[in-house]
Amino acid sequence: MAERCAVIGIGQTKHDVKRTDVSMVGLVREAAERALADAELDWKDIDAVVLGKAPDMFEGVMMPELFLADALGGAGKPMLRVHTAGSVGGSTGIVAASLVQAGIHQRVLTVAFEKQSESNAMWALTIRMPFSVAVVAGAGGYFAPLIRAYIRRSGAPEDTGIRVALKDRRNALKNPYAHLQFPDISFEKIAESPMLWDPIRYLETCPSSDGACAMVLAGEKAAAGAPGPPAWVHATEMRSEPTAFAGRDQVNPRAGRDCAAALYRKAGISDPRRELDMAEVYVPFSWFEPMWMENLGFAPEGQGWKMVYEGATALDGDMPINPSGGVLSSNPIGASGLLRFAEAAMQVRGQAGEHQVEGARKALGHAYGGGSQYFSMWIVGSDRP
Amino acid sequence: MRDVAIVSFAQARSRRRDLEHNEVEILMPVVREAMEHSGIEKKDLGFVCSGSSDYLAGQSFAFVMGLDSVGAWPPMCESHVEMDGAWALYEAWVKIQTGQADSALVYGFGKSSMGDLPEVLALQLDPYVATPLWPDAVSLAALQARLCLEQGVLTEREMAEVAARDRRHALANANAQVKGEFDVEKLLAEPTWISPLRRHDCAPISDGAAAVVLAAGDLARGACERPAWIAGIDHRVEPQDLGVRDLTRSVSTELAGRNAGVGRGRVEVAELYGPFTHQEILLERALGLGDDVRVNPSGGALAANPVMAAGLIRLGEAARCIHEGSAGRAVAHATSGPCLQQNLVCVLEGR
Amino acid sequence: MSDASSEPVRSIRTPIQLDYLYSAGQASTRFLRGIAQGKLLGQRCPVDGKVYVPSRGACPTHGVPTEGVVELSDKGTVTTFCIVRIPSDNLSIDPPFIAAHILLDGADITFFHVVGQCAPEDARMGMRVQASWIPREKWTTSLMNIEYFQPIDEPDADYDAYKEHL
Numbered sequence: 028m029a030e031r032c033a034v035i036g037i038g039q040t041k042h043d044v045k046r047t048d049v050s051m052v053g054l055v056r057e058a059a060e061r062a063l064a065d066a067e068l069d070w071k072d073i074d075a076v077v078l079g080k081a082p083d084m085f086e087g088v089m090m091p092e093l094f095l096a097d098a099l100g101g102a103g104k105p106m107l108r109v110h111t112a113g114s115v116g117g118s119t120g121i122v123a124a125s126l127v128q129a130g131i132h133q134r135v136l137t138v139a140f141e142k143q144s145e146s147n148a149m150w151a152l153t154i155r156m157p158f159s160v161a162v163v164a165g166a167g168g169y170f171a172p173l174i175r176a177y178i179r180r181s182g183a184p185e186d187t188g189i190r191v192a193l194k195d196r197r198n199a200l201k202n203p204y205a206h207l208q209f210p211d212i213s214f215e216k217i218a219e220s221p222m223l224w225d226p227i228r229y230l231e232t233c234p235s236s237d238g239a240c241a242m243v244l245a246g247e248k249a250a251a252g253a254p255g256p257p258a259w260v261h262a263t264e265m266r267s268e269p270t271a272f273a274g275r276d277q278v279n280p281r282a283g284r285d286c287a288a289a290l291y292r293k294a295g296i297s298d299p300r301r302e303l304d305m306a307e308v309y310v311p312f313s314w315f316e317p318m319w320m321e322n323l324g325f326a327p328e329g330q331g332w333k334m335v336y337e338g339a340t341a342l343d344g345d346m347p348i349n350p351s352g353g354v355l356s357s358n359p360i361g362a363s364g365l366l367r368f369a370e371a372a373m374q375v376r377g378q379a380g381e382h383q384v385e386g387a388r389k390a391l392g393h394a395y396g397g398g399s400q401y402f403s404m405w406i407v408g409s410d411r412p
Numbered sequence: 413m414r415d416v417a418i419v420s421f422a423q424a425r426s427r428r429r430d431l432e433h434n435e436v437e438i439l440m441p442v443v444r445e446a447m448e449h450s451g452i453e454k455k456d457l458g459f460v461c462s463g464s465s466d467y468l469a470g471q472s473f474a475f476v477m478g479l480d481s482v483g484a485w486p487p488m489c490e491s492h493v494e495m496d497g498a499w500a501l502y503e504a505w506v507k508i509q510t511g512q513a514d515s516a517l518v519y520g521f522g523k524s525s526m527g528d529l530p531e532v533l534a535l536q537l538d539p540y541v542a543t544p545l546w547p548d549a550v551s552l553a554a555l556q557a558r559l560c561l562e563q564g565v566l567t568e569r570e571m572a573e574v575a576a577r578d579r580r581h582a583l584a585n586a587n588a589q590v591k592g593e594f595d596v597e598k599l600l601a602e603p604t605w606i607s608p609l610r611r612h613d614c615a616p617i618s619d620g621a622a623a624v625v626l627a628a629g630d631l632a633r634g635a636c637e638r639p640a641w642i643a644g645i646d647h648r649v650e651p652q653d654l655g656v657r658d659l660t661r662s663v664s665t666e667l668a669g670r671n672a673g674v675g676r677g678r679v680e681v682a683e684l685y686g687p688f689t690h691q692e693i694l695l696e697r698a699l700g701l702g703d704d705v706r707v708n709p710s711g712g713a714l715a716a717n718p719v720m721a722a723g724l725i726r727l728g729e730a731a732r733c734i735h736e737g738s739a740g741r742a743v744a745h746a747t748s749g750p751c752l753q754q755n756l757v758c759v760l761e762g763r
Numbered sequence: 764m765s766d767a768s769s770e771p772v773r774s775i776r777t778p779i780q781l782d783y784l785y786s787a788g789q790a791s792t793r794f795l796r797g798i799a800q801g802k803l804l805g806q807r808c809p810v811d812g813k814v815y816v817p818s819r820g821a822c823p824t825h826g827v828p829t830e831g832v833v834e835l836s837d838k839g840t841v842t843t844f845c846i847v848r849i850p851s852d853n854l855s856i857d858p859p860f861i862a863a864h865i866l867l868d869g870a871d872i873t874f875f876h877v878v879g880q881c882a883p884e885d886a887r888m889g890m891r892v893q894a895s896w897i898p899r900e901k902w903t904t905s906l907m908n909i910e911y912f913q914p915i916d917e918p919d920a921d922y923d924a925y926k927e928h929l
Binding site: 083093106152 | 467470471472473475480484487488490492493509510512533535538539543648649650651663667748749750753
């Protein structure tokens with residue numbers, strides 16, 4: 028019933044703490060123009076635009092798709108703006124893919140961005156609402172207690188997080204677009220960095236970045252005419268659960284497990300650890316890597332940290348995770364999810380340059396948001412499904 | 413394309429300011445009613461999609477609380493647009509078209525009374541060169557109205573007649589907020605508020621919510637005696653800058669209307685989201701609606717304007733006419749952005 | 764002219780001020796009026812009987828209104844926590860402090876609050892705590908009537924007792 032959908036163009040900005048050389052308009056166009064160039068298309072070839080961004084209060088612009096409409100070649104076209112908290116980049120990609128899969132459009136441009144230097148994300152994340160206690164100090168303050176719970180449950184060694192951070196930061200050195208690049212990074216440097224929300228250290232934390240990511244998604248006809256190898260969308264899936272309810276497992280959320288299970292079913296995958304060649308997974312604080320390894324079914328419950336210890340998630344491991352450097356290296360919040368989806372697509376197109384996983388043909392892109400309650404995932408492959 | 417229909421619709425009574433209830437408390441009974449009337453159980457829902465705005469709620473992630481009204485357990489396939497619920501309905505329609513779902517719950521909600529709506533909407537503009545001047549939404553609409561009046565595109569009398577007609581229709585709508593018999597001469601005698609607009613030319617401020625259930629094929633037939641089938645749906649956006657577009661017509665509505673197939677049959681009822689009287693007239697013209705069309709039997713946005721739900725309500729109200737058998741073919745419209753920048757048109761049919 | 768006019772404009776500051784009238788809603792109002800009298804009031808989900816505190820009026824898993832009034836003690840267990848060491852404008856207290864998930868006795872969900880009178884290195888999961896209230900004459904309709912939760916002389920809760928509330 029559904030039309031096949033493929034990624035035929037990918038673009039992203041150089042992510043940085045402050046892109047003072049571009050306005051929000053310039054930022055999104057930088058990514059979009061690169062994606063169009065990659066697909067050898069022009070603005071007029073696009074049928075619809077799907078924009079994704081984190082809360083409006085970050086940059087102080089309400090419904091930015093409106094003021095960005097013509098900058099993104101949207102005049103006279105359908106335009107949507109998705110917002111699903113941190114998973115927004117992923118959801119944006121999924122909505123864009125749906126437009127193609129439904130047979131409505133042949134070429135959809137999807138863009139996600141954040142200009143954090145023009146925002147106060149810390150403020151916007153924890154606006155003091157009346158009648159409430161202001162105790163949660165940013166995202167880290169929310170997730171640190173969950174990480175502590177994971178450590179308790181799994182018995183993971185205390186330095187697991189440091190090892191993840193080291194791997195991701197070394198990977199970032201191979202990604203020309205990554206924001207944080209520390210050529211002299213070392214285990215000791217991470218271990219000695221200031222503790223922000225115990226047990227999360229400064230160098231185990233994602234940065235605040237300006238950045239954008241764009242992709243051109245195409246139907247079969249348009250994909251056939253595309254210059255480069257397409258990354259075929261094998262499956263997409265989303266799941267949400269409430270923020271807080273009696274008995275909720277926030278460490279290994281069911282929404283994530285259900286989402287992954289449904290995704291694998293759709294993609295005809297029965298052994299994800301073996302059948303997937305790599306994954307780009309939303310890890311904003313180092314410890315989320317072992318946690319997501321379990322949530323995604325790559326490791327049994329309580330043993331995700333072993334994958335880190337064994338080097339399984341390194342670029343040359345059997346399940347490379349975040350060869351791009353991940354969210355730990357670049358975090359324009361609204362775009363971070365789409366970057367995971369895009370990096371997975373780059374891998375199966377053989378486009379990832381120095382951080383290419385050799386022979387990658389099937390990859391997972393993953394995003395999550397809110398209180399670990401929103402999950403968006405997709406599987407892309409070199410082969411047409 | 414799959415046959416998809418609106419099988420149920422529920423809304424909260426729109427109020428100028430609801431000080432007793434928060435958004436969840438307003439939304440919960442609305443969602444429950446829409447679900448109950450559809451007969452589709454939560455566990456069988458294929459998709460949930462909502463529309464809301466953080467800036468209306470004065471907090472980030474405002475949509476998260478909306479999910480509590482649904483009871484998203486076990487985990488559900490759910491998404492959200494930071495736009496009117498009408499666009500959430502569009503996303504849900506698309507999802508069903510992909511075959512990945514056979515039904516969807518769509519809802520929109522907002523308490524416009526919390527902030528100063530016309531000022532808040534100034535944040536929709538270019539943050540570098542427009543917003544810092546704080547052109548509120550009413551003033552922008554007034555600019556457009558003046559252009560229309562001076563170019564002879566419409567008259568103040570026509571605007572007042574729209575206000576009178578919509579609020580008269582609203583007398584029959586228990587959920588509408590501003591209703592009554594208004595005399596056109598008396599309306600015209602009122603002083604202007606933000607010239608050339610008078611108060612009656614402007615939609616009220618409203619707190620409210622709405623929910624709709626979509627279903628495909630046989631599921632729709634089982635859920636509802638007369639499903640309101642979506643015969644066509646399309647939406648288009650224009651550049652935002654007021655200086656680069658013709659404000660005396662709604663080009664994107666014309667385009668969306670053509671793509672949705674408005675002209676393929678006789679339109680009996682049209683529910684149009686025109687937050688200002690002159691805009692309602694422009695919309696009628698953009699859709700080529702003749703005098704025989706019943707426009708805004710619900711009273712439209714001029715009778716109740718719960719932003720983020722008002723567009724979805726137009727779709728629901730048009731569907732309701734089909735459900736009740738008072739129309740066989742209806743058009744519903746939603747708008748977003750300053751001066752009708754973005755527009756969605758949907759054609760509904762009873763068969 | 765001067766050099767300044769030939770410099771490209773790299774950024775502008777555009778202050779935004781918006782005022783909102785925020786309504787707590789019926790369920791929160793009940794909770795807040797209760798806490799103004801030193802009481803911690805929860806509500807029950809009619810479907811599974813779970814006790815929610817503070818209650819926002821809906822059971823998040825069933826999408827139905829929570830019911831009744833359940834008065835809870837101000838004693839509870841720290842299920843998990845972190846030590847906040849970085850300052851932020853929004854915080855009500857200065858770091859370092861212990862931000863914890865508190866499970867009140869009788870409640871089925873936790874809420875965030877501060878653990879005081881406890882050195883960060885002494886914080887542990889399962890710690891038994893009790894609310895330390897600010898002076899009665901300063902009470903308002905706010906969870907801030909509780910200044911912090913402090914450790915009490917009871918043995919730590921069994922992991923099994925709270926492991927579902929992490």
